[in-house]
Amino acid sequence: MAEAPADLDPVSMFSLLGDETRLAVLQALYDETRGRGTGRGAVAYSTLREAVGEPDSGRFNYHLTQLTGHFVEKLRGGYALRAPGREVVRVLRAGTLTQSPRVDPVGTGRVCPRCGGQVRLSYANEHVFVHCADCVGLLEFDYVPDGTLLAVSFPPAGANARDPSTLLAPATLGYERRLQTMTDGLCPDCGGVATPSVRRCECHRQTGSTTCDRCHTGFEALVELSCETCERRRVAPPAFAFTHRDPVREALSAANADGDAWRRYVTVVDWPTRVRRADGGTPEVVYAPPDDREVVVAADGSVRREAPSPPDELGAHLSE
Ligand SMILES: [Zn+2]
Ligand SMILES: [Zn+2]
Ligand SMILES: [Zn+2]
Numbered sequence: 001m002a003e004a005p006a007d008l009d010p011v012s013m014f015s016l017l018g019d020e021t022r023l024a025v026l027q028a029l030y031d032e033t034r035g036r037g038t039g040r041g042a043v044a045y046s047t048l049r050e051a052v053g054e055p056d057s058g059r060f061n062y063h064l065t066q067l068t069g070h071f072v073e074k075l076r077g078g079y080a081l082r083a084p085g086r087e088v089v090r091v092l093r094a095g096t097l098t099q100s101p102r103v104d105p106v107g108t109g110r111v112c113p114r115c116g117g118q119v120r121l122s123y124a125n126e127h128v129f130v131h132c133a134d135c136v137g138l139l140e141f142d143y144v145p146d147g148t149l150l151a152v153s154f155p156p157a158g159a160n161a162r163d164p165s166t167l168l169a170p171a172t173l174g175y176e177r178r179l180q181t182m183t184d185g186l187c188p189d190c191g192g193v194a195t196p197s198v199r200r201c202e203c204h205r206q207t208g209s210t211t212c213d214r215c216h217t218g219f220e221a222l223v224e225l226s227c228e229t230c231e232r233r234r235v236a237p238p239a240f241a242f243t244h245r246d247p248v249r250e251a252l253s254a255a256n257a258d259g260d261a262w263r264r265y266v267t268v269v270d271w272p273t274r275v276r277r278a279d280g281g282t283p284e285v286v287y288a289p290p291d292d293r294e295v296v297v298a299a300d301g302s303v304r305r306e307a308p309s310p311p312d313e314l315g316a317h318l319s320e
Contacts (some may be wrong), residue, residue: 005069008084016070017088021063024052026071029081030089042078095156096126103164105131105145110168112149113266114138114218119149121168128154128171130262138218138269140211150175150265172261179234179241182225183301192229196301198238199224200275200283221275221285223297238285238297239268247295247305254291271295 008016017023028051032043043051054060068074071085081089091097103123108130110119117134122145130150131137137147144151152175159167181187182194199222201215211218223238242248243264252258257267271287278284282299286309289295293305 008070013070016066019063021052021054021060022067023088023092024054025064025067026081026085026089027092028052029072029079030086033080042075042080044078048079093157095160099156099160100125101156101160103159103167105133106164108165108168110262110266112137112147113269114149119168121164121171123154123159123164123167126153126156128152128159128167130168130172136209136211138211140216149269168262169260172265175234175236176240176243176261176264179225179236180244182227182234183223183241183245187227187230187232189232190227190230192227194225194227194232196223196225196241198222198283198285198297198299198301199235218269220273221283223285223301237265237268239271239287239295239303240265242297242301242303243268245303247303250305251287251289251291251293251295255289 025048028048029043032047032051033041048064049057049060052060054063064072064079067085068079071082071088072079073082095101101123103121105120105122108119108121111117112119112132112135114137115132115135117132120131120133122129122131125143128151129145129148131145132147132149135147137149139148139151141148150172152171154167154171154174158170162170178188183196185194187194201212201217201220203214204212204220205214206212206218212220219237221238222235223241224233224235225241226233239248243252243261248268249258251271252264252267255267257263268287271289273288274286275283276286278298284299285297287295287297288308292308294308296304296306298304
C-alpha cells in the first residue's frame with residue numbers, strides 16, 4: 001500500500017476538485033474499478049485517458065497529477081481511487097451537494113394518526129415531509145408544510161429514483177435505522193460517539209386542534225440523539241428510536257405493528273403517553289400500549305417494560 005498523504009485542508013480540497021476533467025477522472029476510475037473490490041485492480045493510464053476522452057495528453061497528465069496523492073493513487077498497473085476519491089463520486093451520485101428536486105404533495109394511501117385524514121407526502125430541501133391535509137399535524141415550524149406529521153432527510157438521488165407515492169416507507173425506514181444506530185452509540189454520518197437524552201417540554205400545552213405554543217410539537221417529550229464529533233442531531237418520539245430493542249419490539253408486535261416503519265411510527269405516536277420524573281429528577285416517558293404492560297424510556301436511553309402504575313401515582317401525575 002502506498003504511503004498515506006498528509007491531510008488536506010478544506011479550501012485546497014475544493015480547489016483541487018473544481019475542474020471538469022478532474023471530476024471526469026474520478027468518475028472514470030470509479031466506473032472502471034467497480035466490481036473489482038476495494039483496493040484491488042488499477043486502471044491502466046491508456047484506459048483511463050480513453051474513458052475520460054481528453055485528447056490533449058499534456059492537459060490530461062496535469063490534471064491526473066493534481067489528483068494523485070489525496071484522491072488518486074498510482075499503483076504498479078495504473079491508477080486507482082483512494083477513499084476520499086470514492087467518497088467524492090458517491091456524494092455526486094447521491095446528489096447531496098448538487099441536486100435539489102422538489103415533489104409537490106402526493107397521496108400515500110395512509111391515514112393521519114391524529115385525525116384519520118389523508119396523509120400526503122412532499123419533497124424539498126433534501127427532506128421528505130409527511131403531512132395531513134385535515135389537521136395541524138405534530139410539528140409546526142417555518143420550514144415544514146402545514147399539518148406535518150414527520151420530516152426526515154432523504155438523499156436527492158433516492159428521491160429521484162422512486163415514484164413519489166412510494167417514498168413514505170423507505171424515508172421512514174431510513175429515519176428509523178439512523179435513530180437506532182445513534183441510540184446504540186454510533187453516528188451513522190461520521191462514525192463519532194452518539195448519545196441519547198430525553199427532553200421534556202416543561203410547559204407543554206396542546207389541544208385537539210393545535211400543537212404546543214412552547215415547543216411547537218405534539219410531543220411532551222422527545223429523545224434527542226446527538227453526535228459529539230459532527231454535532232449531527234436527530235430528534236424523535238422516544239419509543240420510535242428504540243424499535244429494535246426488545247421492550248418496544250414486543251409491544252409493537254403485540255399491536256400487530258411490525259409491518260413497515262411508518263406503521264411503527266404512527267403506532268408509537270398513538271399510544272397513550274405521559275412523562276414523569278424518575279428518581280434524580282430526570283424525565284421518563286411512559287407509554288401504555290394496548291397489551292398489559294407499559295413501555296418506559298428513561299433519560300439515559302434505557303428502555304424497559306413494567307406493570308402499569310398504580311392509580312394513585314397516575315392521579316398524582318394527572319393533577320400536576
Ligand atoms: Zn390529521
Ligand atoms: Zn410543548
Ligand atoms: Zn457524527
